[in-house]
Amino acid sequence: KNVVLRKETGIPGPRGWPVIGNLPLLNSESIVHLTLMNLAQKFGPLYQLKLGMLKVLVISTPDLAKEILKNQDASFAGRPFTLVGELVFYQRQDIIFSQCDDHWRLMRKLSSKLMSSKAVQKQQVSRHDTMMTAVNSLLECQQNQLIDLREELFDIIFYHMSKLLLGKRLTGGMSAARSSECNGRKNLSQLIRAVASLPFLVLGECFPFLRWLDVGGAEATFVKVHREFDSFLSDAIDALRREATSDTPEDQGFMQTLLSIQHTEEGKNMTDLQIKVLINDFLIGGIETTAGSIFFVMAELMRNPDVKEKLVKELDEVVGRERVVEESDLINLKYLKMVIKETFRLHPSLPLLLPHESTVPTTVGGYKIPKNMQVFINVYAIQRSPELWESPNSFKPERFANNPIDMKGQDFCLLPFGAGRRQCPGMGIGALMVEITLATLLQMFEFSLPAGMKPEDMDMTEKAGVASSLVSPILVSVTPRLSPKLCSVQT
Numbered sequence: 365k366n367v368v369l370r371k372e373t374g375i376p377g378p379r380g381w382p383v384i385g386n387l388p389l390l391n392s393e394s395i396v397h398l399t400l401m402n403l404a405q406k407f408g409p410l411y412q413l414k415l416g417m418l419k420v421l422v423i424s425t426p427d428l429a430k431e432i433l434k435n436q437d438a439s440f441a442g443r444p445f446t447l448v449g450e451l452v453f454y455q456r457q458d459i460i461f462s463q464c465d466d467h468w469r470l471m472r473k474l475s476s477k478l479m480s481s482k483a484v485q486k487q488q489v490s491r492h493d494t495m496m497t498a499v500n501s502l503l504e505c506q507q508n509q510l511i512d513l514r515e516e517l518f519d520i521i522f523y524h525m526s527k528l529l530l531g532k533r534l535t536g537g538m539s540a541a542r543s544s545e546c547n548g549r550k551n552l553s554q555l556i557r558a559v560a561s562l563p564f565l566v567l568g569e570c571f572p573f574l575r576w577l578d579v580g581g582a583e584a585t586f587v588k589v590h591r592e593f594d595s596f597l598s599d600a601i602d603a604l605r606r607e608a609t610s611d612t613p614e615d616q617g618f619m620q621t622l623l624s625i626q627h628t629e630e631g632k633n634m635t636d637l638q639i640k641v642l643i644n645d646f647l648i649g650g651i652e653t654t655a656g657s658i659f660f661v662m663a664e665l666m667r668n669p670d671v672k673e674k675l676v677k678e679l680d681e682v683v684g685r686e687r688v689v690e691e692s693d694l695i696n697l698k699y700l701k702m703v704i705k706e707t708f709r710l711h712p713s714l715p716l717l718l719p720h721e722s723t724v725p726t727t728v729g730g731y732k733i734p735k736n737m738q739v740f741i742n743v744y745a746i747q748r749s750p751e752l753w754e755s756p757n758s759f760k761p762e763r764f765a766n767n768p769i770d771m772k773g774q775d776f777c778l779l780p781f782g783a784g785r786r787q788c789p790g791m792g793i794g795a796l797m798v799e800i801t802l803a804t805l806l807q808m809f810e811f812s813l814p815a816g817m818k819p820e821d822m823d824m825t826e827k828a829g830v831a832s833s834l835v836s837p838i839l840v841s842v843t844p845r846l847s848p849k850l851c852s853v854q855t
């Protein structure tokens with residue numbers, strides 16, 4: 365009875381209120397992907413919501429995801445207008461929020477160069493040292509001292525990625541990633557986290573004529589966040605230019621590489637602004653997603669001690685206890701890859717990907733889709749569908765044994781990085797960092813829940829926001845498994 369077929373498109377969807385439409389279904393506390401998954405039970409795998417003046421198409425099956433992301437990729441590769449894109453991502457001149465125009469193509473090309481397997485390979489020694497620095501910092505923890513897993517992993521990845529993006533010179537040590545001594549970086553890390561926990565919907569997007577009211581102060585927050593990011597990035601460029609030294613290629617970050625090709629044919633006379641735009645995207649797009657993915661793997665391992673045990677056994681068998689795991693070992697850590705895949709299935713970092721938008725009028729599943737319609741691909745619903753997965757809510761890495769399903773965008777039932785032309789350009793480096801960080805931490809340390817706490821007591825309640833996270837922290841203690849002597853930092 366509640367299903368209405370919208371007169372103009374014939375697409376099913378819940379009955380809405382005058383003016384506000386279906387907005388009451390998505391309040392600020394809603395876990396949007398869960399709400400949308402439940403609505404799909406009632407309205408089917410393709411339905412429409414009206415959120416104020418916005419029309420949104422919600423897709424919840426692999427076939428329809430394939431139609432949008434592969435068969436009609438070009439027609440759905442647009443990005444809708446969002447205030448965060450406008451105010452935090454340089455008026456949408458970046459990769460994440462711009463349309464697929466020539467400028468976007470140039471930036472994607474530059475990203476591919478920066479993150480090519482050859483470039484990533486070159487950074488291996490530096491990455492190993494970064495990892496060892498993080499391990500040494502954890503070795504300083506007292507026995508039975510509880511650490512906040514989320515915070516710790518964020519610091520490690522923040523340190524790792526800042527070094528990759530800004531270079532060794534501007535990054536400082538691991539302690540700089542945490543300490544308040546270093547205000548610039550402290551602010552940067554807070555800003556990155558602030559963006560990840562931004563509300564899913566902003567009223568000014570649903571009702572553009574009410575934008576001036578800035579209900580909830582979202583716009584003011586975006587402007588402040590952006591101002592601080594921009595001044596940090598400008599200072600970073602100035603510092604790299606001012607102190608142009610003989611940094612080795614391994615110590616150079618993406619920013620320095622971009623500055624060095626700025627006025628060449630390859631750099632197409634890129635402006636400083638364009639360099640800031642790219643680094644801004646990578647900082648905001650790469651850190652929280654990578655750290656969050658590792659966090660969820662660790663959380664599932666703490667909840668499933670038998671899986672953790674099996675994984676540690678694999679590390680001991682493949683690598684042993686006499687040396688630290690290296691990137692060349694990863695190919696042989698088959699169970700680790702299964703555990704990661706299973707975590708990506710249950711806890712995709714961006715459960716609805718980023719919003720896509722139709723760039724032309726078209727037809728999907730027999731329904732006419734107008735131009736400029738926003739599209740949410742509910743990857744969370746697809747990856748937990750009982751029609752596709754046995755015991756879909758259980759953590760069972762074994763389901764991927766002898767199973768060719770990959771997560772690189774070829775199988776539309778597992779899409780943690782999206783697919784098609786808008787697929788994550790950081791997929792290779794993101795997946796590598798998830799694997800090597802987990803392998804190193806699990807080889808070096810035994811992680812335990814606080815005394816008396818059982819795995820089933822862990823609170824896995826999800827928190828509202830664009831990126832997946834949990835309401836409660838997960839506290840653990842760490843005990844070294846291998847000799848600390850193995851973890852020297854070389855540079």
Ligand code: HEM
Nearest residue numbers: 460646649650653654713714717718781782786788790794
């Ligand atoms: C495990 C880590 C990561 C996960 C799970 C992840 C996931 C995603 C997803 C789901 C999208 C949206 C795809 C779509 O809208 O269809 C995306 C886009 C993007 N990601 Fe990642 N990401 C990760 C790491 C990274 C890293 C390390 C970087 C950069 C250093 C990065 C940069 C970007 C950018 C720039 C986009 C926008 C692409 C475009 O619109 O053309 N990501 N990512």
